[in-house]
Amino acid sequence: MKLVFSEASADPDRYVYPYVVWAFPDPGETPADLFEAGFLPSAPDLSRFYLARQLRVPLAPWRPTSENRRVRRKAGDLRCELVPLDRFEVTPVRREAWLAFAEARFGRGVMPGARLDRLLAGRVITHVLVFREGRDHGPECGVALLHLESPRLAYYYYAFYDLASAGRNLGMAMMVRAVEWARDQGLAHLHLGTCYSPRALYKTQFEGIEFFNGHRWSGNLAELRHLLETRPDTHRLESSDYLAFVDGGLSAASDASPFRVPTRGSPKA
Numbered sequence: 001m002k003l004v005f006s007e008a009s010a011d012p013d014r015y016v017y018p019y020v021v022w023a024f025p026d027p028g029e030t031p032a033d034l035f036e037a038g039f040l041p042s043a044p045d046l047s048r049f050y051l052a053r054q055l056r057v058p059l060a061p062w063r064p065t066s067e068n069r070r071v072r073r074k075a076g077d078l079r080c081e082l083v084p085l086d087r088f089e090v091t092p093v094r095r096e097a098w099l100a101f102a103e104a105r106f107g108r109g110v111m112p113g114a115r116l117d118r119l120l121a122g123r124v125i126t127h128v129l130v131f132r133e134g135r136d137h138g139p140e141c142g143v144a145l146l147h148l149e150s151p152r153l154a155y156y157y158y159a160f161y162d163l164a165s166a167g168r169n170l171g172m173a174m175m176v177r178a179v180e181w182a183r184d185q186g187l188a189h190l191h192l193g194t195c196y197s198p199r200a201l202y203k204t205q206f207e208g209i210e211f212f213n214g215h216r217w218s219g220n221l222a223e224l225r226h227l228l229e230t231r232p233d234t235h236r237l238e239s240s241d242y243l244a245f246v247d248g249g250l251s252a253a254s255d256a257s258p259f260r261v262p263t264r265g266s267p268k269a
Contacts, residue, residue, distance in 0.1 A: 021051035032152040038212035044122025055192040059183040075173030098160045155191040216256040
C-alpha cells in the first residue's frame with residue numbers, strides 16, 4: 001500500500017503536528033490487507049482507506065456471553081440470510097425507510113440520499129445481511145450492509161431497522177446475530193467500525209474484541225476506555241498515562257507497528 005498524510009489542525013506551541021493517514025492499495029493487495037493494517041474504506045470504490053481506531057471481533061475463539069444471549073432472547077427468533085448486493089432489490093420503500101432511519105439515528109445530513117446511492121453503486125458494499133423474524137420467510141425486520149472478503153473478514157458497515165423496536169434492542173440483537181453468523185461461516189474477523197465516543201462502547205460487548213491503537217491491535221478494554229475518557233496535551237505516545245498501557249514503551253510500540261518505510265540507508269534499499 002502507498003501512504004499519504006493529509007495535514008490536519010496543528011498546535012505548534014505544543015509541538016503537535018497531526019496528519020490524517022490515507023492508504024492507497026497497491027496492485028495485488030485486497031481490502032482485507034488494509035483492514036488488517038488498521039484501515040477502513042473512505043471511498044465507495046475502495047480506492048482510498050483511512051487509518052482509524054476501529055474494532056474487530058476475532059471469530060475462531062468467540063463464544064456468546066450471557067449478555068449476548070439475553071439480547072438475542074429479547075429480540076425473539078431472529079434469523080439472517082446473506083444476499084449478494086446485485087441480487088438484492090433496493091426498492092423505493094426500502095430506500096426511503098433507510099434514509100429516515102439514518103436521519104433519526106445519525107443526524108440530519110449525515111446520510112443524504114446521494115451518499116447512500118454512491119455507497120450502493122460502489123465496491124464497498126458487496127452483500128446485504130437480511131434479518132427476519134421467526135421462520136425463514138418471516139417478515140423482514142432489518143438489514144446490514146456488508147463488505148465481505150471470505151474467509152478473512154466481513155465489515156458490518158451500516159445497519160437499518162425499525163426504530164419502533166427499540167424496546168427489543170433490535171439493533172444490538174442484529175449485531176450479535178451477525179457475529180454468530182460470521183463465526184459459523186468460518187470468517188476470521190468481523191469488523192464493526194470505529195470507537196471514538198462512549199456511545200460506541202456498545203460494540204465492545206463481544207468477548208475478545210480488539211481495537212487498532214495506531215501501532216497494533218489491542219484487546220485491552222481499559223486502554224480503550226482511557227482513550228475515550230482523556231484528552232492529553234500532547235500525542236498519546238508522549239503521554240505517561242497512556243504509555244502505562246504500552247508494555248515495553250515506545251520501543252515495543254515501534255516494533256509492533258505494521259508500517260515500514262525503506263530509506264536509502266535501510267537494509268532493503
